[in-house]
Amino acid sequence: MRTKYLLLFFVLTTGVFCAQEKVMSAAEIVTFKKQVETTSKATNTIKSDFVQYKHMDFLENDIETSGQLAFKAPGLVKWEYTKPFKYSVIFKEDKLLINDGGTKSKVDIGSSKMFKKLNELIVNSVRGSMFNDSDFDISYSTMNKFNKAVFTPKDKKMAGYIASFELLFDKNDAAVLEVKMVEPSSDFTRIVFSKRVVNSDIPDAVFNN
Template sequence: MIKNIALSTLLLISSFVFAQNTPMSTAESKAFVTKISSETKEIKTLQADFIQTKKMDFLDKNIVTYGKMSLKTPNILAWKYTKPYQYSIVFKDNKIFINDQGKKSSVDAKSKTFEKINKLIVGSSNGQMFNDSEFSVSYFKNANSNIAKFTPKSAQLLKYIKQIELHFPKNQSTVSQVNMMEASGDTTNIVFKNTKINAPIAASEFSL
């Protein structure tokens, strides 16, 4: 019995250690940035399905939504939520265009949270995210992914965002997962599936 408990504990510890992210060396991080920056230069369009999970302290259950993300370089990005509700948001010309189940509106792109995620995702399609002056970047790795962690430099931005993580599978140069930690303690996790690069995207995907 004791041996079984000890073995189970050892396996648990081993699994925990194996799952941990470890910092990249200077040479590894430089090679990673060079690789991503080089390979993403040819990206003109990108489209993917996504699952977004929002965890908020005052709610017992996570908020899970589904939809499609469409990107067209240099700076047009659309999120279309399809389940459990229909909601579209398009970032274009420094404005946010919104269609909330038929109710349309537009505002200046001044959100301190989602706007920054969009800026980094657009940057991830052309390798420019690593040059964003608003963030300091640290690099990590695990068995499956390379991870870039972006921490705001300014106290003003830190009031809203604690950190944003972009995950890159070792076999691809596009983002597969985004984790954002807000200063409030709330977290947002976005996982991308069925990613298509440089496939034609209908103009209607960027309109409301």
Template structure:
């Protein structure tokens, strides 16, 4: 349950930063946020994930690619150092992991957890960030617009302290998301090459090789 909650927040942060048109961000205007979110029909982005922990001398770097097509098709793909792919759409979610040189479906609890996570995506795609009682969101203006999401319930205690989403005011693009698990453990995801409303081959959401 705690694991699922963590994944939910992680994914929530990911989708929040990817699909939120930053020009609409306003502390009290979630209705407008929902309206602007509806304008995005597709999205692709590269991401670099930096995992920092006390046990590591330097961040562990992972990278991959994210795809979205309205209303609910998602491909979340890690390529290095370990490959994994999550496909979600039409109410179904499948996770694929490498085995014997090919990708096979992960039928363990991890896949079920991802299904729970991505099952909520439809709501997030509609900009319903303020309807999740698991956290509160605040916005701070600066060189970057910083959205801080803080868990409200005790069920997150010891798992996640906060999520920070940085949005560039210069070019209105989302720059990064930082998930702080504890004082000695955090995950920073930097997004690059974000492209919206460009056609994506439907096979991207169906085929894993």
């Protein structure tokens, strides 16, 4: 009997949560995009904690890592992982600067159209300014506290790396709360931001490897 009630509760609550997400109307999309663009233009720097969940079907549990993000307009981004290991990745002037526990390396991504596009995608997703990108089909939905935009690559080569790119926005201030990158295999990486600080001073030295 208890199992039946638990199953009934699960079905009912799942239905309620699913029903909360609905497709945006044309008018809602226009309003939402304006809100995001206004927030993006007013954002010069971002500091934020993050937790990253790497989901792979063959693993029972997601791989969880955490750290801090630093962003400085127009295109400097640093992902600094602190748990369970120390590792940093910096996107800077068409270069990818990596520091793996003290072992440093540099990758030129400017010569590769694919990696340059992925870099732009990451930078713009952090800032929330990617709605005019003609390389994606974009769908919009809304929930009680969040707005969601899902970007599906039109380019077949890019689609071989990313099946979709999902952004979750706070309804109040249009800040990006979550980023989800779904691979063609359906494995995905989900990044959840917290303790976000906007427009504080971030020295350029932060983005040195």
